[in-house]
Amino acid sequence: MKIDLDDVANAVLFFAVFIGIWQLVFVLGIWPKVSLPSPYAVAESFAEVILNYTLFTGIGITLGRLVIGFLISIALGTVIGLAMIKFKGFGKTMSSISAGLLSFPSIAWVPFSILLIGFNDAGILFVVIMSSIFSITISTYSSVRNIPPIYIDAARNMGAKGLSLFLHLTIPAATPSLIIGIRQGWSFAWHAIIGAEILMSIVGLGHILSVGREFQDMGLVIASMITIFTIGLLVDRLLLFKLEEKIRSRWGLSSDR
Amino acid sequence: MLYAGDFQLTKLEAKNITKYFQHETHRIKALDGINLKVEDGEFVCIVGPSGCGKSTFLRIVSGLDTTEEGEVIFDGKPVNTTSPERILVFQEGALFPWLTVSDNVEFGLKIAGVPKDERREISSRYLDMMQLTKFANSYTYQLSTGMKQRVAIARALAMDPDVLLMDEPFAALDAQTRDLLLVEMQLIWERTKKTIIFVTHNVAEAVVLGTKVVVFSNRPSVVKKEIVIDYRRPRLVEDQNLAKFQQDVMKELRPEVKAGSKNQS
Numbered sequence A: 001m002k003i004d005l006d007d008v009a010n011a012v013l014f015f016a017v018f019i020g021i022w023q024l025v026f027v028l029g030i031w032p033k034v035s036l037p038s039p040y041a042v043a044e045s046f047a048e049v050i051l052n053y054t055l056f057t058g059i060g061i062t063l064g065r066l067v068i069g070f071l072i073s074i075a076l077g078t079v080i081g082l083a084m085i086k087f088k089g090f091g092k093t094m095s096s097i098s099a100g101l102l103s104f105p106s107i108a109w110v111p112f113s114i115l116l117i118g119f120n121d122a123g124i125l126f127v128v129i130m131s132s133i134f135s136i137t138i139s140t141y142s143s144v145r146n147i148p149p150i151y152i153d154a155a156r157n158m159g160a161k162g163l164s165l166f167l168h169l170t171i172p173a174a175t176p177s178l179i180i181g182i183r184q185g186w187s188f189a190w191h192a193i194i195g196a197e198i199l200m201s202i203v204g205l206g207h208i209l210s211v212g213r214e215f216q217d218m219g220l221v222i223a224s225m226i227t228i229f230t231i232g233l234l235v236d237r238l239l240l241f242k243l244e245e246k247i248r249s250r251w252g253l254s255s256d257r
Numbered sequence B: 001m002l003y004a005g006d007f008q009l010t011k012l013e014a015k016n017i018t019k020y021f022q023h024e025t026h027r028i029k030a031l032d033g034i035n036l037k038v039e040d041g042e043f044v045c046i047v048g049p050s051g052c053g054k055s056t057f058l059r060i061v062s063g064l065d066t067t068e069e070g071e072v073i074f075d076g077k078p079v080n081t082t083s084p085e086r087i088l089v090f091q092e093g094a095l096f097p098w099l100t101v102s103d104n105v106e107f108g109l110k111i112a113g114v115p116k117d118e119r120r121e122i123s124s125r126y127l128d129m130m131q132l133t134k135f136a137n138s139y140t141y142q143l144s145t146g147m148k149q150r151v152a153i154a155r156a157l158a159m160d161p162d163v164l165l166m167d168e169p170f171a172a173l174d175a176q177t178r179d180l181l182l183v184e185m186q187l188i189w190e191r192t193k194k195t196i197i198f199v200t201h202n203v204a205e206a207v208v209l210g211t212k213v214v215v216f217s218n219r220p221s222v223v224k225k226e227i228v229i230d231y232r233r234p235r236l237v238e239d240q241n242l243a244k245f246q247q248d249v250m251k252e253l254r255p256e257v258k259a260g261s262k263n264q265s
């Protein structure tokens, strides 16, 4: 992987200035210490949760739940999306419903999930799935419908039909736009899991946040926020964005050629 | 004793093919009862004004489009779906951007379950013929339009169909490559005895390639004239003796093109 030194320098400068301003505000004493701790105090909280392993267990549990929930979303969402193509009436209705549910706030699923499933892991998974599945259904539905008909004609002419048409044409032809849906779904799932963990978990990153609030430990709150930010950034930039770029250039869709 | 070559067999027959298209405000009649008999091993070239329905006709013969009236009979049976026995080379190329050039050429073979080694051998043979060996591992967006057309031709030939339907496959080629492929097409045709229906705007090309040239009228199209090109092979474009055939075709085609352009204004 190529790392641009300029980019690194810019990022370092940005964070140096950011921490500098923070320190300045802290020294001016505008907020009491409990509301806004110094950068140093936050670093201490960080060190503490790292050393007693709460942070890493939290990350592990949260990401574990997220991956399971999101994989279920992808599997179910794809099946529903394909069913929407196969059964046109269902497709029309479902695409309106999906559009509505796509903008439905993930937190709003929490009370429903607690009453329906319970105050447990399955309940959290349910929130994650409901929050991300509609990105997948909508993108499956539209990606497949937007495949240029001439590709389908050419493949059929060369003998592809049924399963072979699906495997050798539908999937590859739809991939560049499917990956956009997956990226969006992932970000919804990430929003959802933190929200759900704050309200309905006794472990995980979201739970660390709510512990911080209960004990008025702003250092801990900020430390977990930084962790959440960093993971979100790393997964999107290093994984999903890279994957999307790779697919786009492989499909001849990059603009820079 | 009778030999197959003693009498001609009808490979394909278009009977009264009629096709309408619905546009925003009105219905367009593209084909108005096309009748055409193609014997086994014939090389039929179709010329006609732009928009008269040549591509539509090929799509119907391939089985990709349906007709309102009339039918296509292929090997004695009506066509109602596509078949790898009738391969269409699309005017737009229709190559798959997610596959390399050689994987594009091998697409149909893979679907048919041909083993990998054999596929590679077939694709490299046709890519070599199309002078694209160096680009076997490139992606299609890395090629020029003319190169893409050659990949599309290689992909069709690799399928080894009974009937090749070619929709202006040489339109984007430079003169030198075109001349080369004009010779190559004749060799392929003579060697494989394939039945070919070849659409072109280029009358010289039609006369060089065709055992007969079919002139489509302006839309709504009918077959206006069939002109048999009875001349030795291999034919070269620069052969002066072909000029007479070209004039025969032009005489039929010119009024149709004129009528077409009048309709537009």
Ligand SMILES: Nc1ncnc2c1ncn2[C@@H]1O[C@H](COP(=O)(O)OP(=O)(O)OP(=O)(O)O)[C@@H](O)[C@H]1O
Pocket: B021, B022, B023, B028, B030, B048, B049, B050, B051, B052, B053, B054, B055, B056, B057, B091, B219
């Ligand atoms: N999918 C379609 N929907 C509506 N109209 C169509 C469609 N395809 C073709 N047509 C119409 O049918 C007529 C014939 O089109 P076609 O593409 O077969 O012409 P062509 O002879 O191949 O022209 P060219 O030489 O320019 O390629 C045109 O008037 C066109 O507008």
Ligand SMILES: [Mg+2]
Pocket: B054, B055, B056, B091, B167
């Ligand atoms: Mg055409």
